[in-house]
Amino acid sequence: xxxxxxxxxxxxNELAKSLSRFPERKAKFTNHGGDEIPRLxxxxxxxxxxxxxxxxxxxxxxxxxxxPTMHRGRLWTMRQYAGFSSAAESNKRYRYLLDQGTTGLSxxxxxxxxxxxxxxxxxxxxxxxxxxxxxxxxxDMETLFDQIPLDKVSTSMTINSPAAVLxxxxxxxxxxxxxxxxDIQGTIQNDILKEYVARGTYIFPPKPxxxxxxxxxxxxxxxTPAFNTISISGYHIREAGSTxxxxxxxxxxxxxxxxxxxxxxxxxLDVFARxxxxxxxxxxxxxxxxxxxxxxxxxxxxxxxxxFGAKNxxxxxxxxxxxxxxxxxxxxxxxxxxxxxxxxxxxxxxxGTQSLHTNSKDEAHSLxxxxxxxxxxxxxxxxxxxxxxxxxxxxxxxxxxxxxxxxKIERDALALIDKIEESGGVVKCIEDGFIQRQIENAAxxxxxxxxxxxxxxxxxxKFQIQEEKKPPLLRVAPEVEESQIAxxxxxxxxxxxxxxxxxxxxxxxxxxxxxxxxPFIYDCVxxxxxxxxxxxxxxxxxxxxxxxG
Amino acid sequence: MGSTQKYRVxxxxxxxxxxxxxxxFIARALRDAGFEVVxxxxxxxxxxxxxxxxxxxxxxxxxxxxxxxxxxLFPAVVEALAHxxxxxIPVLGGGVIPEEDIVALKAAGIVEIFTPGTPIDTIISAYxxxxxxxxxx
Amino acid sequence: xxxxxxxxxxxxxxxxxxxxxxxxVENGDESAEIILSSLDENLVSQATILGITGPPGAGxxxxxxxxxxxxxxxxxxxxxxxxxxxxxxxxxxxxxxRIRMMQHATDKDVVMRSMATRGRLxxxxxxxGAAVRIMASCGCSTIIxxxxxxxxxxxxxxRLADITLLVMAPGLGDEIQAMKAGLLExxxxxxxxxxxxxxADILAMDLEAVTRKGSATPTQVCMTVATEGKGVTxxxxxxxxxxxxxxxxxxxxKRRRGAxxxxxxxWCLEILRPQLLDKIIKxxxxxxxxxRLKAKKILEEK
Ligand SMILES: Nc1nc2c(ncn2[C@@H]2O[C@H](COP(=O)(O)OP(=O)(O)O)[C@@H](O)[C@H]2O)c(=O)[nH]1
Ligand SMILES: [Mg+2]
Numbered sequence: 001x002x003x004x005x006x007x008x009x010x011x012x013n014e015l016a017k018s019l020s021r022f023p024e025r026k027a028k029f030t031n032h033g034g035d036e037i038p039r040l041x042x043x044x045x046x047x048x049x050x051x052x053x054x055x056x057x058x059x060x061x062x063x064x065x066x067x068p069t070m071h072r073g074r075l076w077t078m079r080q081y082a083g084f085s086s087a088a089e090s091n092k093r094y095r096y097l098l099d100q101g102t103t104g105l106s107x108x109x110x111x112x113x114x115x116x117x118x119x120x121x122x123x124x125x126x127x128x129x130x131x132x133x134x135x136x137x138x139x140d141m142e143t144l145f146d147q148i149p150l151d152k153v154s155t156s157m158t159i160n161s162p163a164a165v166l167x168x169x170x171x172x173x174x175x176x177x178x179x180x181x182x183d184i185q186g187t188i189q190n191d192i193l194k195e196y197v198a199r200g201t202y203i204f205p206p207k208p209x210x211x212x213x214x215x216x217x218x219x220x221x222x223x224t225p226a227f228n229t230i231s232i233s234g235y236h237i238r239e240a241g242s243t244x245x246x247x248x249x250x251x252x253x254x255x256x257x258x259x260x261x262x263x264x265x266x267x268x269l270d271v272f273a274r275x276x277x278x279x280x281x282x283x284x285x286x287x288x289x290x291x292x293x294x295x296x297x298x299x300x301x302x303x304x305x306x307x308f309g310a311k312n313x314x315x316x317x318x319x320x321x322x323x324x325x326x327x328x329x330x331x332x333x334x335x336x337x338x339x340x341x342x343x344x345x346x347x348x349x350x351x352g353t354q355s356l357h358t359n360s361k362d363e364a365h366s367l368x369x370x371x372x373x374x375x376x377x378x379x380x381x382x383x384x385x386x387x388x389x390x391x392x393x394x395x396x397x398x399x400x401x402x403x404x405x406x407x408k409i410e411r412d413a414l415a416l417i418d419k420i421e422e423s424g425g426v427v428k429c430i431e432d433g434f435i436q437r438q439i440e441n442a443a444x445x446x447x448x449x450x451x452x453x454x455x456x457x458x459x460x461x462k463f464q465i466q467e468e469k470k471p472p473l474l475r476v477a478p479e480v481e482e483s484q485i486a487x488x489x490x491x492x493x494x495x496x497x498x499x500x501x502x503x504x505x506x507x508x509x510x511x512x513x514x515x516x517x518x519p520f521i522y523d524c525v526x527x528x529x530x531x532x533x534x535x536x537x538x539x540x541x542x543x544x545x546x547x548x549g
Numbered sequence: 550m551g552s553t554q555k556y557r558v559x560x561x562x563x564x565x566x567x568x569x570x571x572x573x574f575i576a577r578a579l580r581d582a583g584f585e586v587v588x589x590x591x592x593x594x595x596x597x598x599x600x601x602x603x604x605x606x607x608x609x610x611x612x613x614x615x616x617x618x619x620x621x622l623f624p625a626v627v628e629a630l631a632h633x634x635x636x637x638i639p640v641l642g643g644g645v646i647p648e649e650d651i652v653a654l655k656a657a658g659i660v661e662i663f664t665p666g667t668p669i670d671t672i673i674s675a676y677x678x679x680x681x682x683x684x685x686x
Numbered sequence: 687x688x689x690x691x692x693x694x695x696x697x698x699x700x701x702x703x704x705x706x707x708x709x710x711v712e713n714g715d716e717s718a719e720i721i722l723s724s725l726d727e728n729l730v731s732q733a734t735i736l737g738i739t740g741p742p743g744a745g746x747x748x749x750x751x752x753x754x755x756x757x758x759x760x761x762x763x764x765x766x767x768x769x770x771x772x773x774x775x776x777x778x779x780x781x782x783x784r785i786r787m788m789q790h791a792t793d794k795d796v797v798m799r800s801m802a803t804r805g806r807l808x809x810x811x812x813x814x815g816a817a818v819r820i821m822a823s824c825g826c827s828t829i830i831x832x833x834x835x836x837x838x839x840x841x842x843x844x845r846l847a848d849i850t851l852l853v854m855a856p857g858l859g860d861e862i863q864a865m866k867a868g869l870l871e872x873x874x875x876x877x878x879x880x881x882x883x884x885x886a887d888i889l890a891m892d893l894e895a896v897t898r899k900g901s902a903t904p905t906q907v908c909m910t911v912a913t914e915g916k917g918v919t920x921x922x923x924x925x926x927x928x929x930x931x932x933x934x935x936x937x938x939x940k941r942r943r944g945a946x947x948x949x950x951x952x953w954c955l956e957i958l959r960p961q962l963l964d965k966i967i968k969x970x971x972x973x974x975x976x977x978r979l980k981a982k983k984i985l986e987e988k
Binding site: 126241 | 564565566567568569570573574577590591592616617618620621622625645647648664665666668669670
């Protein structure tokens with residue numbers, strides 16, 4: 001049978017171009033018996049329906065993936081979220097992870113840092129260094145990336161409300177290492193909307209928060225073009241208990257809000273849209289999750305093209321990081337978690353993820369130990385190098401079930417997005433509690449099914465055993481708080497305090513006006529103004545967001 | 550429900566941790582079991598929680614913390630309640646809490662600690678017991 | 687806590703005693719009579735009772751929070767009673783209004799109490815009335831009752847208030863239609879909150895038009911942005927003015943008396959209801975015949 005002209009066209013254009021620039025990982029992909037594995041399986045008859053809904057990899061609507069060769073060209077980035085205690089401790093863990101073959105860093109900050117408090121703040125008591133690393137000033141950031149060349153690794157930072165401050169610190173560390181801003185790579189989460197509905201580390205009300213985000217888009221566009229300015233996250237929405245379709249809907253609705261806000265501020269769509277990244281959850285329902293990733297990719301491409309009129313191909317592509325679902329990890333029989341994580345990671349890979357974090361088996365008890373982190377990383381490596389699922393693109397395409405589920409999730413998500421739009425937009429729906437209620441209801445229903453035994457969680461409500469052995473736990477030493485405070489005091493004693501005060505005053509004036517705040521914040525951090533000092537200035541001008549509960 | 554007595558409980562999250570899925574679930578499940586639940590939301594100081602518990606005259610206080618700060622925060626709430634003149638209000642807690650901490654927390658006056666996977670019925674009856682004990686004690 | 691210590695605590699305005707006393711009254715404890723007789727009548731009659739009602743999400747709690755902040759500036763002691771519906775199925779309730787007012791949580795001079803409707807028809811009104819008097823007697827010069835303006839029991843609550851605000855907001859949809867029916871008439875002041883949102887002006891105009899229709903003195907509309915504290919000072923001025931008018935004209939005393947009579951009537955009904963139901967059931971009545979006549983006969987029976 002003759003090759004469909006569209007397939008031939010794809011091979012000649014996208015594929016050939018891609019191969020000439022980025023050759024695939026192997027010259028020939030074969031299975032155990034030596035048979036060659038096709039790059040891409042296609043239906044026997046390629047018709048309009050196929051072309052509209054699936055197309056070819058690297059082609060609109062990107063259902064089959066954003067790159068023409070996907071994991072045959074390059075594997076995903078294996079990026080393990082880590083960070084705890086002090087900057088020095090975390091730095092050690094990062095260097096260990098890099099030694100073990102991770103290809104990108106992912107920084108977890110402690111809660112005071114995420115909410116813009118210094119370690120010596122009244123509000124920080126008991127929380128310093130607990131769920132991530134404590135960063136008070138540029139000095140901590142310098143320690144955190146000591147001997148890690150910022151032009152070689154890409155770093156993802158889970159930071160939202162104070163994202164501008166941490167980004168400024170990161171760029172400043174780069175400059176101290178002699179790395180130009182244009183050469184740093186990575187991602188800041190910078191996604192405030194999902195904080196209001198699912199994660200809780202907000203500081204300011206929506207309006208000034210959105211302004212800060214737009215400021216970052218613009219500043220990065222000019223200074224750090226290789227840096228992803230936002231990671232629009234469904235992960236936490238799902239963790240809070242949403243369904244798969246809700247995860248897609250609320251994430252993309254948030255995405256549309258950021259796009260619209262940036263457009264309203266006069267930014268150019270095809271300049272900033274290419275630096276938007278996404279972050280999804282991979283839960284245990286393997287087939288649904290694969291369909292979810294495909295649906296999200298297609299729906300975003302359609303929204304960007306049809307609603308916003310994006311022209312640049314890069315603006316249409318939903319590139320995403322995935323993390324396996326933390327809420328599925330059980331405290332019981334923790335080895336079972338390795339199996340869960342494997343299934344979830346497989347879903348992410350089959351769904352075409354660009355980067356992946358696999359959870360460790362002991363995380364329902366505490367922060368993961370080095371050993372359990374290694375197993376989690378090995379899970380990814382087994383999938384990448386042994387499972388074979390990476391050798392052909394979007395292998396589940398064409399399954400009646402997967403395709404119909406992809407269609408359904410896209411449909412359901414779009415309906416929700418439209419409903420939010422009709423009800424006055426995301427911000428209004430957050431203030432009214434509409435989105436929170438949807439998630440809460442889904443979570444409640446799911447949990448009740450487990451409680452009633454209608455849904456089985458292995459080792460929890462069925463197949464339980466008496467467990468004697470307790471897993472080894474990683475504990476954050478309580479001294480961290482003290483030593484962090486001591487370090488902070490030292491920084492404050494050794495900097496030019498007059499200069500800091502005047503830079504903070506300038507920031508305050510700027511915040512009252514309409515200027516882009518990034519340059520002001522950058523100046524402040526370089527003089528070792530602390531995160532808390534900067535955020536307090538902004539609190540004074542912007543006020544604080546109050547939760548509706 | 551057997552008795553006409555309505556139990557009032559306060560559910561709150563001390564500390565900075567914003568993951569309120571568990572707290573909200575408990576609040577709702579308690580409501581569906583007939584309790585009146587005063588919900589105070591996230592990021593509450595121990596003093597705020599104690600003051601609210603006193604004003605609302607609740608029969609029990611439930612806390613949730615997932616950030617590992619429970620060793621500081623839970624006992625602080627017990628202390629704040631005593632300071633506010635309500636040492637008899639029992640405090641229950643839940644979260645990602647290792648076994649050895651549970652022992653220490655109970656020694657510090659927390660009457661019950663729930664870890665992930667505890668069936669909701671167990672949690673509800675613990676709240677009922679705590680409320681009953683308080684109102685008869 | 688013994689009753690003596692409780693009464694002493696109330697005299698000391700101790701929050702623990704106030705909380706306990708309200709519970710005892712709410713639960714129909716025998717000590718209610720002693721507690722409620724011990725109150726300071728003068729303080730109770732001096733206090734201003736403010737009712738705040740309106741559809742869910744209109745911004746009542748946020749506005750209450752702002753009013754508290756302003757009044758606390760004037761060194762006033764304030765009481766708040768926030769009422770949420772009980773679940774008709776389980777009888778439980780989630781009382782979440784405190785979330786909006788947590789900034790005052792540790793302020794000794796802000797006395798707050800959440801209350802569930804508990805499916806009581808009149809009983810709620812009575813309990814809330816008692817709570818108001820306890821707070822007033824403990825030095826609260828303003829007491830705010832916040833309630834969702836949808837059910838009958840909430841309408842009853844309004845009767846307790848000296849001044850009632852009806853809070854609305856643009857974009858809440860058809861709830862407003864439903865509200866227009868009853869609440870517009872009982873409200874003394876209409877508040878259009880979320881004046882920063884689209885449609886606020888139109889809503890205010892609509893409301894003014896509706897109130898103008900039936901009455902010689904149209905109800906005034908106040909515009910507020912509760913989240914930013916805008917318009918709250920003006921609103922408070924208006925409340926003050928109306929309150930002193932009511933004091934001078936005797937309207938306030940009239941309302942207070944009416945409210946208390948209603949409270950007692952509500953209790954009559956609350957007590958009679960189960961007794962009557964019992965009698966009705968015993969009679970094993972046939973479905974035929976005039977129910978009204980049957981009722982009369984039951985009531986006449988000794
Ligand atoms: N834009 C805006 N939002 C408001 C205003 N007042 C309240 N809100 C928001 O509306 C939502 C509901 O407020 P809440 O006080 O809980 O309403 P209630 O149900 O009437 O008590 C919250 O998210 C508030 O932040 C306002 O004046 N403007
Ligand atoms: Mg309210």
